[in-house]
Amino acid sequence: MIREITIGQYYPADSVIHRLDPRVKIVCTLLFLISLFVQNSLSGYVIATLFLVFVIRASKVPFRFIVKGLKAIILLLMFTVVMNLFLTKEGAVLLHFWIFTITENGLRISVFMAIRLIYLIIGSSLMTLTTTPNALTDGIESLLRPLNRFRVPVHEVAMIMSIALRFIPILLEETDKIMKAQIARGADLESGNMIQRTKAMVPILVPLFVSAFRRANDLALAMEARCYCGGEGRTKMKPLVYKRQDYAAYVIVVAYVVLAFVAGRFAPLHIWIF
Amino acid sequence: MEMIRARELVYEYEQRDDEGNVIGMNRALDEIELDVRPGQFVAILGHNGSGKSTLAKHMNAILVPTGGTMWVNGRDTKDPRELMSVRQSAGMVFQNPDNQIIGTIVEEDVGFGPENLGVPTEEIWRRVEDGLKSVGMLEYRTHSPNKLSGGQKQRVAIAGVIAMEPECIVLDEPTAMLDPVGRKEVLRTVQELRKRKNVTVILITHYMEEAIDADAVYVMEGGHVVMQGTPREIFSRVDELKRYRLDVPQVTMLAEELRKGGLDIPKGILRREELVQAICRLS
Amino acid sequence: MSIKLEHVNYIYSAGTAYEKHALKDVSLEILPGQFVGIIGHTGSGKSTLIQHLNGLVKASSGAIYYNGENIYADGYDMKGLRSQVGLVFQYPEHQLFEEDVLSDVCFGPKNQGLSKEECEKRAREALELVGFPEKQYHQSPFELSGGQKRRAAIAGVLAMRPKVLVLDEPTAGLDPAGRDDILDQVRYLHDQTGMTVVLVSHSMEDVARYVERIIVMNRGEKMLDGAVREVFSHYKELEQVGLAAPQVTYVMHDLQERGLPVETAATTVEEAAAEILRVLRHGKRSDT
Incomplete structure (x- = not known):
């Protein structure tokens, strides 16, 4: 029932993108996202599209996998488009009926917002599709390490993230078993109004919490028994080391950002209907 | 020098009522004396609640005695400066295979202990490989632990301990949650x-x-060591074992029944072949 | 009260990379009042099989009849079936949730829509049947010992007054003494109420002492089905799939191979001892 949910989906393949250092992928994804928001010219988007296509091809992830990620935001996407379309009052009026007005600016903004959102999701899902959750955690830990100076427990946070990744599937499976055990005792989880349904969750949640706490306790003991005492003095089995391809990736992404920015500034290519 | 030595070891904890007031002391371990020489295989038997797991936790300094002393490889477990070396010397494998695997990939889990010890990277890789090889799990190194069977998970846990290069391994009911195939797998490992x-x-x-x-067997009951000896000595005292709520192997039980029935069969039979031979001699 | 499975197949995650044929063409019938053991490894399909008996899992193909009625027919009362065929899962921790044992056991009857008094009456009756001590009725179920938790969980299902009781590895995680206590209690229950009991286990030795019939599952298929002695007479096939017969079965076969004229049908220590003593005494008498 519940096992269909996938979290932090990773598409295993052997590609240049997969082999990149996770820090490169995190930083480059952020740069890409920022580049989407600082430009609003057609030429900028053309360059962004070309760049995305190039990265998708290089990652060997099938296009349908990437599209799947978009399904999750379809509601948000429609909402944004509709809001921008009807609520922007500035600019020449293109269409007017009853209380609705569509203006040139409204159309422009809503199209750009839609593209931005879609590219934003594609860009960030490319990162998760090509990076194992573990590598991602390592990357975040390494990038945030400077925050240690401000007493942010970076190592601990990363450890919590990776433990959560390990236990999510176990707890999902356990939830499934608990649900079955209670259904076998006649529990009704599907009918009734909101309050009744919420109440019906109690027999599921209590055993789940009890079990999660027991597991947490066991795990803490097991970690201590294996000499864990925080990040200090720890070495890494898989330390992150930049290789030539990683520097190359940085150069390419920076070049893209500069190009998109320059193109938007000096050759904005004013758009067809406007 | 003994690998593990306990003298007059006592472990007590406070008993509290519903409001959290201390209403008394519970003695989980009482005057335990234990001597394990390097290289020995020692089994500690007892039913649930007999104190055997509490004793095991002392060998890894997860618990420290409230009275008496426990030495691991000559180090007093009460001494906080020795904590890490005690834990490195006596690696521990627990009952629940799911709750002791930390890594999301088999090899990363095995590397967790050495990482904590500050072992250099290349050395970690060597130890991980060696650990996985010695439990026969090398081919699963890049798998997710969630997809493994119970027996395989326990073998990964053992590899994780081996990678810390301990002198001693303490296995706390490693087979209690496994099916017969998994149990055999772990014991063979x-x-x-x-x-x-x-x-x-x-x-x-x-x-x-x-x-x-085992080279030596200890039987625990109510926080005491109540029997101690070689397996043969222990298993020849069937009635006593049953009194301590332990399960005597069917072969030993059958031998005992036959002796009670008047047959001249030696005490403490452990294996099927021994029993078959003993019976055939009589016919 | 019979349960009948006809050519049941179950395939999960069909059409994906994780597709698994968990049950393959399983047909069997469980008769009223029987005490049946289902044995198999982890992954043999035994747990999947019993989840079909109360409709928790729906077969991919094939039919299941409870009392002659097809449970997959339109409008079949599935909730009614679940209170008739009580299923107790492996770990009591997965179902205990109330503040005290008594209210937890009341959960089942409450879901059947019974009055508060009737729920409590049935709960007390069920707790008594599993030998749960009355002075612990108002204790939190989380503070009980492993064996007592198990009893509370079984009572939680019994309180619905099922006609068939299915227990999925009720001894997992218990020590040997706790295991014997629970299995003895289940036998008492069966003798006392005449209820049909299905006991799932991976241990032949445990089951041999209690049940009258054994169904052996292997890789999703029904491998053997018959009376205890008959199933154990296939001990070599059982061993090939990694399911050992009880040690005494091996001893008896070894003795026979060495020329001692023993019957090899013994499945418990008592039976084996009696048989060996009979043969040896008889042999000695004929010598003198």
């Missing part, structure tokens, strides 16, 4: 480890069959 690495093994269990090959 432990046997091979002993041969290959000459580590001291302490096996906490409630299955008597698992103790047959």
Whole structure:
């Protein structure tokens, strides 16, 4: 029932993108996202599209996998488009009926917002599709390490993230078993109004919490028994080391950002209907 | 020098009522004396609640005695400066295979201990490979632990301990949650480890069959060591074992029944072949 | 009260990379009042099989009849079936949730829509049947010992007054003494109420002492089905799939191979001892 949910989906393949250092992928994804928001010219988007296509091809992830990620935001996407379309009052009026007005600016903004959102999701899902959750955690830990100076427990946070990744599937499976055990005792989880349904969750949640706490306790003991005492003095089995391809990736992404920015500034290519 | 030594070891904890007031002391371990020499295989038997797991936790300094002393490889477990070296010397494998695997990939889990010890990267890789090889799990190194069977998970946990290069491995009911195939798998792994690495093994269990090959057996009940000896000595006292709510292997039980029935069969029979031979001699 | 499975197949995650044929063409019938053991490894399909008996899992193909009625027919009362065929899962921790044992056991009857008094009456009756001590009725179920938790969980299902009781590895995680206590209690229950009991286990030795019939599952298929002695007479096939017969079965076969004229049908220590003593005494008498 519940096992269909996938979290932090990773598409295993052997590609240049997969082999990149996770820090490169995190930083480059952020740069890409920022580049989407600082430009609003057609030429900028053309360059962004070309760049995305190039990265998708290089990652060997099938296009349908990437599209799947978009399904999750379809509601948000429609909402944004509709809001921008009807609520922007500035600019020449293109269409007017009853209380609705569509203006040139409204159309422009809503199209750009839609593209931005879609590219934003594609860009960030490319990162998760090509990076194992573990590598991602390592990357975040390494990038945030400077925050240690401000007493942010970076190592601990990363450890919590990776433990959560390990236990999510176990707890999902356990939830499934608990649900079955209670259904076998006649529990009704599907009918009734909101309050009744919420109440019906109690027999599921209590055993789940009890079990999660027991597991947490066991795990803490097991970690201590294996000499864990925080990040200090720890070495890494898989330390992150930049290789030539990683520097190359940085150069390419920076070049893209500069190009998109320059193109938007000096050759904005004013758009067809406007 | 003994690998593990306990003298007058006592462990007490406070008993509290519903409001959290201390209403008394519970003595989980009472005057335990234990001597395990390097390379020995020692089994500690007892039913649930007999104190055997509490004793095991002392060998890894997860618990420290409230009275008396426990030494691991000559180090007093009460001494906080020795904590890490005690834990490195006596690696521990727990009951629940799911709750002791930390990594999301098999090899990363095995590397967790060495990482904590500050072992250099290349050395970690060597140890991970060696650890996985010695439990026969090398081919699963890049798998997710969630997809493994219970027995395989326990073998990964053992590899994780081996990678810390301990002198002694303490297994706290490693087979209690496994099916018979998984149990055999784990026991065979432990046997091979002993041969290959000459580590001291302490096996906490409630299955008597698992103790047959031990050099020494301790039986616990109510926080005391109530029986102590070689497997043969222990298994020849069937009635006593039953009194301590332990499960005597069917072969031993059958031998006992036959002796009670008047047949001249030696005491303390452990294996099927021994019993068959003993019966055939009589016919 | 019979349960009949006809050519049941179950395939999960069909059409994906994780597709698994968990049950393959399983047909069997469980008769009223029987005490049946289902044996198999982890992954043999035994747990999947019993989840079909109360409709928790729906077969991919094939039919299941409870009392002659097809449970997959339109409008079949599935909730009614679940209170008739009580299923107790492996770990009591997965179902205990109330503040005290008594209210937890009341959960089942409450879901059947019974009055508060009737729920409590049935709960007390069920707790008594599993030998749960009355002075612990108002204790939190989380503070009980492993064996007592198990009893509370079984009572939680019994309180619905099922006609068939299915127990999925009720001894997992218990020590040997706790295991014997629970299995003895289940036998008492069966003798006392005449209820049909299905006991799932991976241990032949445990089951041999209690049940009258054994169904052996292997890789999703029904491998053997018959009376205890009959199933154990296939001990070599059982061993090939990694399911050992009880040790005494091996001893008896070894003795027979060495020329001692023993019957090899013994499945418990008592039976084996009696048989060996009979043969040896008889042999000695004929010598003198």
